[in-house]
Amino acid sequence: xxxxxxxxxTSYVIPPAPVASLPIKGSSQVFPxxxxxxxGRNYAEHAIEMGSDPxxxxxxxxxxxxxxxxxxxxxxxxxxxxxxxxxxxxxVVAIGTGGSDISVADALKHVWGYCCGLDMTRRDxxxxxxxxxxxWDMGKGFDNSAPMGALVPAAGVDPSKGLIELKVNGQVRQTxxxxxxxxxxxxxxxxxxxxxxxEPGDLIMTGTPEGVAAVVKGDLLEGVVEGVGEVRxxxx
Ligand code: MN
Numbered sequence: 448x449x450x451x452x453x454x455x456x457t458s459y460v461i462p463p464a465p466v467a468s469l470p471i472k473g474s475s476q477v478f479p480x481x482x483x484x485x486x487g488r489n490y491a492e493h494a495i496e497m498g499s500d501p502x503x504x505x506x507x508x509x510x511x512x513x514x515x516x517x518x519x520x521x522x523x524x525x526x527x528x529x530x531x532x533x534x535x536x537x538x539v540v541a542i543g544t545g546g547s548d549i550s551v552a553d554a555l556k557h558v559w560g561y562c563c564g565l566d567m568t569r570r571d572x573x574x575x576x577x578x579x580x581x582x583w584d585m586g587k588g589f590d591n592s593a594p595m596g597a598l599v600p601a602a603g604v605d606p607s608k609g610l611i612e613l614k615v616n617g618q619v620r621q622t623x624x625x626x627x628x629x630x631x632x633x634x635x636x637x638x639x640x641x642x643x644x645x646e647p648g649d650l651i652m653t654g655t656p657e658g659v660a661a662v663v664k665g666d667l668l669e670g671v672v673e674g675v676g677e678v679r680x681x682x683x
Contacts, residue, residue: 467513469541469562469650472597472676478541478559481648483511483593484639485537485566489629489654496657506630506638509583511566511652517594522683525664526589529569532662532682535655536613536621536670538606539564540632541598545646554633557645561604563596563670563678565613566652570661593652594668596678606632609673611656615666623656625672630654 468477486508488494491501517523526532543559566587573586606625613621630638635653639645662668662682670678 464514467516469516469595470518470597471560472599478598479648480513480516480650481646483513483515483650483652484643485509485511485587485652486630486635486654489635490623490627490656491629492623492627492657493655493659494629496659501629503629506635508639508642509587511588511593515588515591515593517591517680519594519596519677520679521594522681523567523591523594525682526567526569526591528585529571531569531571533568533570533659534613534615534620534662534668535566535568535659536611536678537564537566537652537655538611538625538632538672538675539595540606540636540651540653542636542645542649542651543601543647545644545649547640547644549637549640549645551633551637554636555601555606557636558601558606558632559647560598560600561606561672561675562598563672563676564650564652565594565668565670565678565680566655567592567594568659570659594678594680595650596670596676599676604674609675611670611672613658613668613670615660615662615668617667617669620660621656621658623658627656628653
C-alpha cells in the first residue's frame with residue numbers, strides 16, 4: 448500500500464493538547480508523561496511535622512495532571528488563590544513498562560528512570576480540604592505544580608539510598624536520605640499497581656522528607672538527589 452493511502456489522521460474538533468514530556472539527561476529524546484501519581488506522607492519526620500502518626504499506615508495517593516510539569520530551569524509562576532505555597536522535594540520514578548499487580552520483586556524492572564521533582568503545594572488550600580474532608584486536588588494538582596529535573600535511566604541508580612536535599616536561595620531547607628522512605632520505591636510501585644494499572648509514561652512522586660515551608664516570588668529552589676541529578680526552579 449503506498450504511503451499516501453495510509454489511514455486518515457483522526458479529525459479532532461479542536462486541536463488536541465500537546466503531550467507533556469520530560470527531558471532526558473544527555474539525550475535529544477524526551478520522555479512522554481501520561482499521569483503523575485504522588486505518595487502522601489512517606490517519610491516519618493514529614494508525617495510528624497504535618498501532625499500525622501508516622502507509623503507504617505498503608506500508602507495513599509493523589510495525582511497531578513501531566514501538564515503540571517515545569518521543565519527544569521524554567522520559572523514557576525506563583526499560583527493564584529494561595530498565601531502559602533510550599534515546596535516538597537521528592538524522588539520521581541518514571542514507569543517504562545506497564546502492569547497491574549506488580550510484585551515487589553519485579554517492581555524495579557518496570558522503571559525507565561528517575562528524576563528530581565518538586566511537589567509544589569498550596570498548603571492553605573490543602574489544609575482547608577483536610578479540615579472539611581474535601582479532595583486535595585486544588586491544593587496539589589494546580590497549573591505548573593510539578594517542576595522536574597531531567598530524567599536519568601534506571602540502570603546505575605539505586606533508589607534505596609542517597610541524599611535528598613533542597614536549597615532555597617542557597618540555604619538548605621530539606622535534607623534527608625532515600626533510605627528513610629517509609630514505603631520503598633518497589634513497595635510503592637507494587638502497591639499502586641494494585642489500585643490502578645500503571646502504564647509507560649506514568650510518573651510517581653515518592654513523597655517528601657521533613658522541612659517543607661513556604662516560598663515567595665523571587666525564591667530560587669535547587670534540589671538534588673544523590674545519583675539522580677537535580678531540579679532547579681525560580682518562583683516568579
Ligand atoms: Mn508530596
